[in-house]
Amino acid sequence: MADLREKVDVEMENISAVLSELTKIKDKSNKSIAELAGIGAFLHNFYTGIENILKQILDAKGISIPISSSWHRDLLIRASEENIITETTRTQLAKYLAFRHFFVHAYSYLLAERELRLLIDDVFDTYSTFKEEIDAFISKRNNKEN
Secondary structure (H helix, E strand, C coil), X not given: CCCHHHHHHHHHHXXXXXXXXXXXXXXXXXXXXXXXXXXXXXXXXHHHHHHHHHHHHHHHCCCCCCCCCCHHHHHHHHHHXXXXXXXXXXXXXXXXXXXXXXXXXXXXXXXXXXXXXHHHHHHHHHHHHHHHHHHHHHHHXXXXXX
16 A cells, blocks of 8 residues: 555645646636636645545544544644644635635536635645645654654
């Protein structure tokens, strides 16, 4: 079975691919509803990848993933409590969690380009900070094991 670093790297590659696709469309003017839905799907994919990484790390630590109707929010809280991510990063990611909830439960034609733009403008920095924190956490964990 792949070790934690390998599992996380696969998710990071997937997130990077999603963000690469997002870069191709983010600055296009006069986006159609289908293009806005695509951007919404990319932002949803981004957050899904973040959750997958956090779940894998908690599992590797032997910490159960919260099971409740609010497990997505609880996952972020648990990750910050376990010092996997900082409180600042948790706050940044909470915006994408809120969007995920909207995207899953709403109709795509309701997506507003202005609202998507706010998320797009922060997603690259948010991902960079998240990646740095995860890499540092895994490196520290691996050093303790050796």
